Amino acid sequence: xxxxxxxxxxxxxxxxxxxxxxxxxxxxxxxxxxxxxxxxxxxxxxxxxxxxxxxxxxxxxxxxxxxxxxxxxxxxxxxxxxxxxxxxxxxxxxxxxxxxxxxxxxxxxxxxxxxxxxxxxxxxxxxxxxxxxxxxxxxxxxxxxxxxxxxxxxxxxxxxxxxxxxxxxxxxxxxxxxxxxxxxxxxxxxxxxxxxxxxxxxxxxxxxxxxxxxxxxxxxxxxxxxxxxxxxxxxxxxxxxxxxxxxxxxxxxxxxxxxxxxxxxxxxxxxxxxxxxxxxxxxxxxxxxxxxxxxxxxxxxxxxxxxxxxxxxxxxxxxxxxxxxxxxxxxxxxxxxxxxxxxxxxxxxxxxxxxxxxxxxxxxxxxxxxxxxxxxxxxxxxxxxxxxxxxxxxxxxxxxxxxxxxxxxxxxxxxxxxxxxxxxxxxxxxxxxxxxxxxxxxxxxxxxxxxxxxxxxxxxxxxxxxxxxxxxxxxxxxxxxxxxxxxxxxxxx
Amino acid sequence: xxxxxxxxxxxxxxxxxxxxxxxxxxxxxxxxxxxxxxxxxxxxxxxxxxxxxxxxxxxxxxxxxxxxxxxxxxxxxxxxxxxxxxxxxxxxxxxxxxxxxxxxxxxxxxxxxxxxxxxxxxxxxxxxxxxxxxxxxxxxxxxxxxxxxxxxxxxxxxxxxxxxxxxxxxxxxxxxxxxxxxxxxxxxxxxxxxxxxxxxxxxxxxxxxxxxxxxxxxxxxxxxxxxxxxxxxxxxxxxxxxxxxxxxxxxxxxxxxxxxxxxxxxxxxxxxxxxxxxxxxxxxxxxxxxxxxxxxxxxxxxxxx
Numbered sequence: 184x185x186x187x188x189x190x191x192x193x194x195x196x197x198x199x200x201x202x203x204x205x206x207x208x209x210x211x212x213x214x215x216x217x218x219x220x221x222x223x224x225x226x227x228x229x230x231x232x233x234x235x236x237x238x239x240x241x242x243x244x245x246x247x248x249x250x251x252x253x254x255x256x257x258x259x260x261x262x263x264x265x266x267x268x269x270x271x272x273x274x275x276x277x278x279x280x281x282x283x284x285x286x287x288x289x290x291x292x293x294x295x296x297x298x299x300x301x302x303x304x305x306x307x308x309x310x311x312x313x314x315x316x317x318x319x320x321x322x323x324x325x326x327x328x329x330x331x332x333x334x335x336x337x338x339x340x341x342x343x344x345x346x347x348x349x350x351x352x353x354x355x356x357x358x359x360x361x362x363x364x365x366x367x368x369x370x371x372x373x374x375x376x377x378x379x380x381x382x383x384x385x386x387x388x389x390x391x392x393x394x395x396x397x398x399x400x401x402x403x404x405x406x407x408x409x410x411x412x413x414x415x416x417x418x419x420x421x422x423x424x425x426x427x428x429x430x431x432x433x434x435x436x437x438x439x440x441x442x443x444x445x446x447x448x449x450x451x452x453x454x455x456x457x458x459x460x461x462x463x464x465x466x467x468x469x470x471x472x473x474x475x476x477x478x479x480x481x482x483x484x485x486x487x488x489x490x491x492x493x494x495x496x497x498x499x500x501x502x503x504x505x506x507x508x509x510x511x512x513x514x515x516x517x518x519x520x521x522x523x524x525x526x527x528x529x530x531x532x533x534x535x536x537x538x539x540x541x542x543x544x545x546x547x548x549x550x551x552x553x554x555x556x557x558x559x560x561x562x563x564x565x566x567x568x569x570x571x572x573x574x575x576x577x578x579x580x581x582x583x584x585x586x587x588x589x590x591x592x593x594x595x596x597x598x599x600x601x602x603x604x605x606x607x608x609x610x611x612x613x614x615x616x617x618x619x620x621x622x623x624x625x626x627x628x629x630x631x632x633x634x635x636x637x638x639x640x641x642x643x644x645x646x647x648x649x650x651x652x653x654x655x656x657x658x659x660x661x662x663x664x665x666x667x668x669x670x671x672x673x674x675x676x
Numbered sequence: 677x678x679x680x681x682x683x684x685x686x687x688x689x690x691x692x693x694x695x696x697x698x699x700x701x702x703x704x705x706x707x708x709x710x711x712x713x714x715x716x717x718x719x720x721x722x723x724x725x726x727x728x729x730x731x732x733x734x735x736x737x738x739x740x741x742x743x744x745x746x747x748x749x750x751x752x753x754x755x756x757x758x759x760x761x762x763x764x765x766x767x768x769x770x771x772x773x774x775x776x777x778x779x780x781x782x783x784x785x786x787x788x789x790x791x792x793x794x795x796x797x798x799x800x801x802x803x804x805x806x807x808x809x810x811x812x813x814x815x816x817x818x819x820x821x822x823x824x825x826x827x828x829x830x831x832x833x834x835x836x837x838x839x840x841x842x843x844x845x846x847x848x849x850x851x852x853x854x855x856x857x858x859x860x861x862x863x864x865x866x867x868x869x870x871x872x873x874x875x876x877x878x879x880x881x882x883x884x885x886x887x888x889x890x891x892x893x894x895x896x897x898x899x900x901x902x903x904x905x906x907x908x909x910x911x912x913x914x915x916x917x918x919x920x921x922x923x924x925x926x927x928x929x930x931x932x933x934x935x936x937x938x939x940x941x942x943x944x945x946x947x948x949x950x951x952x953x954x955x956x957x958x959x960x961x962x963x964x965x966x967x968x969x970x971x972x973x974x975x976x977x978x979x980x981x
Contacts, residue, residue, distance in 0.1 A: 649806025
């Protein structure tokens, strides 16, 4: 039936829909592509000593990672580097097979001539996948043999990875479906040239970008699973340590973490609040600078007040040390000029830390933030000013009734964005200025997640905090967008 | 000032006072902005003994540049500079190429499910899974303790893609059409028409990307914990700033240069200042070039999709 339908379509040049088998084939290849990045199904984990977070992809590219915990067995010659090179080679052949399959799946979007050519790829690719699995299995048996011989099963813990079954099943299914697909397309008449519809061609050319986006922006969401497990670095996730929503409840029920959370949220909201409360400063900066008559002076000020924006927070901290540390400028100045012996370390105290952080942020950012408003002022129609002056407006009335309203739309967008980002102050500034004395008041949410998650290794609880923050952040953003649409009739995202 | 005579006459005394206040204010603020740079610099070129006694406040004394020469003895600094330079060049280059290509592709209305993919790309600017899941993901991909972690994740930068897209949309469509009629393929159109015409915007994203790469600290801190030779310069500086005392030891053990230079360098304060200056200098060098792109660059933060 499929074939009967095919012929007239070819003649009239109407685009024929993909066959069912073809879609299954592509899906299987897509699944195989995803599985490459999931450590749970890594067929290359031939020893339990190999880090359980190692995916097939890592196995194929990083010798250091797979042998990280096997230094001693390697040194004692219970296992040999060759066995692991074989393992890497097997993983690489497997990966190559998947890539070949993927090329075929992409080509199968073309016309019949292209489909015919394309149908060979998954065939070759799935065979290569099976070959790669064979090589991995060979390296497993070889490791098992030498280790058993040395009697060191406990030190190396050879392990038959279940991933081999998973990949073998996928490879066989790809093989079968591509054979069927081949059988179907071979009976079709083909065109003179290999061609592909433009929409698919464009999509395939854009796909690498999407792939990278998926890998680094969407795949991390899969990491949210850690929030539901009793997980410590190096553990395996299984039903044994599945704890459901325990950590979510823990966060609010455990008095210590609840206190921490309240403290951190207070810091976060105060710092963001101060930032929002002073968000008019760049406008004032721009408006006042526009009042200066000498354009040379304007350029001079603009040039030098913008520089701090381009240095990192680490350098800002270096400056802070140079100026405010006990052997810094302020103390030296007091000693040398006024004869007051002083060695106060202004950075060590927690006094007014919120204000200090705000001032550093302002020092670094106000010149830069003002640029958008300076550009905005330059863009205001001069006729408006003339008209205002004719109506008798003075200098301040011009500012108040022409300049400020002209800058308001930009300011609104900025304000809404900063309200949407109220929970994310970034961590660099607070990390560099953090010390034992001011930790309680300087720790914002981002820094807290870093401190408990990466430093202390409390993966589940920090993931819970991260998830909540992400969800609240996106909700706030959509609310801000809704407000913007309602008030200004324009969306901000 | 002379040409504005008419205006000056109209000014009332109160205006003059206000103008003076404004000028004084801006002069002071500018001074505050540049003073730390100046202070650090004069302390790195002045006599080290005077510096350690805290006597160099405004005017350099006993000018010499041996501190900069002696930096070659600071352990691990060389590898950090190498890593940072490499990531700045490679990372920025790839980011620009990918942004240009992606920016061009998303202008193609004919692409299969274009608006869906475009939205999926843009939403990543506002949404992220969180620090720890991101870290676990990098761990899973094998991008920890790996130089590629500096390059690959930064290749797709949604802000920059939107910026390029907006710019390309302003290029007259007829240029592209005529090339297509002459038989140019999509990559050919990109290479011969879109790329050359988008140079202004590509220069903007390149220069801001380069500064971002040079200043990068967080990824090094999070991902390179077991490979100190892959630390970026900012990370290295952060470590030096936080380890006052060990620095002198690290320097004297490495040896190789005349003793006087080492003796001079033993002053950790000077070492910190000098390393800071080395980190700043490239920024100051590209800064005049950057200024030309400011107005376009600030739009980086204010574009909409």
